[in-house]
Amino acid sequence: MTRVQNLYEKWLQDPSIDEETKKELQSIAGQDKEIEDRFYKDLEFGTGGLRGVIGAGTNRMNLYTVGKATQALAEFALKNGGAHPSVVIAYDSRHQSPEFALEAALVLAGNGVKAYVFETLRPTPELSFAVRELKASAGIVVTASHNPPEYNGYKVYGADGGQLVPHDAEQVLANIQKIEGFDSVRKISRTEAEEKGLLEWLGGEMDEKYYTAVTSVSQHPDVIKQTSGDFRIVYTPLHGTGNKPVREALKRIGFEQVRVVKEQEQPDSNFSTVKSPNPEEREAFTLALRDAKEWDADIIVGTDPDADRMGAVVKDDKGEYFVLTGNQSGAIIVHYLLGSLKERGELPSNGVVIKTIVTSEMGAVIAESYGAKVLNTLTGFKYIGEKMTEFESTGEHQFLFGYEESYGYLAGTYARDKDAVVAAMLICEAAAYYKSQGKTLYDVLQELYRQHGFFLEKLESKTLKGKDGVEQIGRMMEDWRNNPPASIEGVEVAEVEDYSRGINGLPKENVLKFKLKDGSWFCLRPSGTEPKIKFYFAVKGTTGDEAANQLQGLVRFVLDRVEQ
Missing domain, CATH: 3.40.120.10 (Alpha-D-Glucose-1,6-Bisphosphate, subunit A, domain 3)
Structure with missing residues (x-):
């Protein structure tokens, strides 16, 4: 039996997994490709947290992957959050967002970490604000931002109200990797959490403070x-x-x-x-x-x-x-x-x-x-x-x-x-x-172009799903890293910035940026949350037409090579 098949069977036999989830898994019996995609890896906890398709399996967003991540976050909060650790939780309008938010709260409470949960859906920035306002140890937003409807996600914030940066995310990831089975995820009931004062609901009072903060920038x-x-x-x-x-x-x-x-x-x-x-x-x-x-x-x-x-x-x-x-x-x-x-x-x-x-x-x-x-x-x-x-x-x-x-x-x-x-x-x-x-924002934009130069940009992306796609993106990055172009459309490539080596004191990341002699540039960046690679292009011309022609040539060169 393969490792993937073994994991699939383990979920089916696990007494801590509910019957509905098991039914979903039984419905894909014999579908090797589907089983592999659901179990070939754990849903990755990146620096932004989790994001994936909703469903049963280790590589999916479900109550179990959320519970496991929250158990790891609870341990992080207990270690770093002082005498009274707490976490604020918000969620958006996606499928199962309220359920995932409550699951996270009950796991936190099961570990003695207080959870403040918004009573209904709230914007992500208000969560960031509330973490700071309540001096909480961390924050969670259940959202997949602008991904398609079948996705959901789980973004984690630090005590400053910002998403976890790599050195903190690595601590949570290390905690996740130590969790062997779902039975080691500690959780209590909603009633018990409320009675113990470990679950508190947030509403209009926090909204009011947030609106005051936003409008102060007017x-x-x-x-x-x-x-x-x-x-x-x-x-x-x-x-x-x-x-x-x-x-x-x-x-x-x-x-x-x-x-x-x-x-x-x-x-x-x-x-x-x-x-x-x-x-x-x-x-x-x-x-x-x-x-x-x-x-x-x-x-x-x-x-x-x-x-x-x-x-x-x-x-x-x-x-x-x-x-x-x-x-x-x-x-x-x-x-x-x-x-x-x-x-x-x-x-x-x-x-x-x-x-x-x-x-x-x-x-x-x-x-x-x-x-x-x-x-x-x-x-x-x-x-x-x-x-x-x-x-x-x-x-x-x-x-x-x-x-x-x-x-x-x-x-x-x-x-x-x-x-x-x-x-x-x-x-x-x-x-x-x-x-x-007497001006529109379009007029203002044209004035800025005339004053500072005609800057034009474009973003292209390529989605390559599944395990094969991830490997293909890896090969693509290595090809550009090892064989950088010397010139593009007659313009010399002046510099290649490989951020995987750490540049200007920034953290290491698998990103390549190619700067050309005429001030234009392009960048290759695999997504950290989706099976996707993004290509960024930017040029600066003395006229709009000149910039458009430069951009067209740059995009064509890069995408032609990618297709090959």
């Missing part, structure tokens, strides 16, 4: 009050957790004309109106665009299911709706935020903007033009959060803004993760502010 409430009567916003929460908090933030800073896309307003685990609940994709805005055209809206904003990513759509110079990329929205917010601070004489001399290595240089150039320092981190907001916490203790820099090209932004120091609520508020505020000067 820059021009006076302008909003003047323009709010005729400034129209269409908003879609894409069936997720953003509906209440985004509307509340917009209302509190004075916006009156906000229309929510009716069909996407309520939580829906199947995200039935969209192919993917991802504000990075134009398709996700189909219904919002319909409403915006009908109502002649000034801006559309959309947030993903756990409300940590925000996408925006604005009118171009022909009055057509133009979808901003994450890089473009980031650059606009940097300009608006730093410009507003400068206007009021509040721009600190030690201000810092933090972005990731795969984010456009446009926002960096804008920030530097205002005299701010710009720092790069590895991909993942946890690294931006880590820098924020470092500067909070050293005072070396004052954090102004952090962002990544994948539609994640944070202004303010109340949280340590990207926040679509504050991002939606700021992009709408920026649009209203520039409208009062």
Whole structure:
């Protein structure tokens, strides 16, 4: 019997596994490929936690993989959380999110660790805020962000409110590896946990504190009050957790004309109106665009299911709706935020903007033009959060803004993760502010291009499922690492940054970045949570057409080689 088959049989015989799960496993008897995919490995606990397809098996999201991860986290909290360790738990609108959240709480309680659980679904950034507010030892969000409906996940946060960075995640992973069977996962009943004061429910009081923190970042409430009567916003929460908090933030800073896309307003685990609940994709805005055209809206904003990513759509110079990329929205917010601070004489001399290595240089150039320092981190907001916490203790820099090209932004120091609520508020505020000067955000973007150069970016990705896919991605990375191109389209490759060796004091990560002599670059990065490899491309031209041609050539060269 193979190791995989042995594990499959072990689950079927395990008395600690419920009958429903066993029935699901019995239904795939004889399906060797399916059994292998479910059992060939444990669902990986990466630096972001767990993420996978919901179902029975070691390589799936289920009560048992969640219980095992939580047992390991409980041990981490007991070791690092002082005399009274506690963990805050939030969850989104996905299948089994409430069940996974409660399971985690009961395992924590079974280990004597207090669990604070939000009574209904909440956005990820509010969890980050609550961990800090309650001075908890850790946090959990049950979400798979913008993945398809069959996925769920389990993100883990440290005491600073940021996702666990590698050295902490490694401690939790080491604890997981010591757990031999599900019978060693300690758990008590909900009644017992509540009676012992080890399970406490969070509600409106925490929401109120969070809204106060978010709206404190508002820059021009006076302008909003003047323009709010005729400034129209269409908003879609894409069936997720953003509906209440985004509307509340917009209302509190004075916006009156906000229309929510009716069909996407309520939580829906199947995200039935969209192919993917991802504000990075134009398709996700189909219904919002319909409403915006009908109502002649000034801006559309959309947030993903756990409300940590925000996408925006604005009118171009022909009055057509133009979808901003994450890089473009980031650059606009940097300009608006730093410009507003400068206007009021509040721009600190030690201000810092933090972005990731795969984010456009446009926002960096804008920030530097205002005299701010710009720092790069590895991909993942946890690294931006880590820098924020470092500067909070050293005072070396004052954090102004952090962002990544994948539609994640944070202004303010109340949280340590990207926040679509504050991002939606700021992009709408920026649009209203520039409208009062007779400009759209598209006009502002064109001004920034003319001033700083035409920056263009593109992201391509390739999904290669299963065990074979993972191996193929590994071979692809080795090929580029060992055989880097000398030139592309006649432009010399000036430098290859191999982040697996550790660069500029950053943690080691399997990422390759190729920098060309003309300032363009591309990057290969396997996903840490999905069987996917991402290809990032960026160029800078003196005109829009020049940049578009450069980008086309760069993308073609890289993808042709990948296909070969």
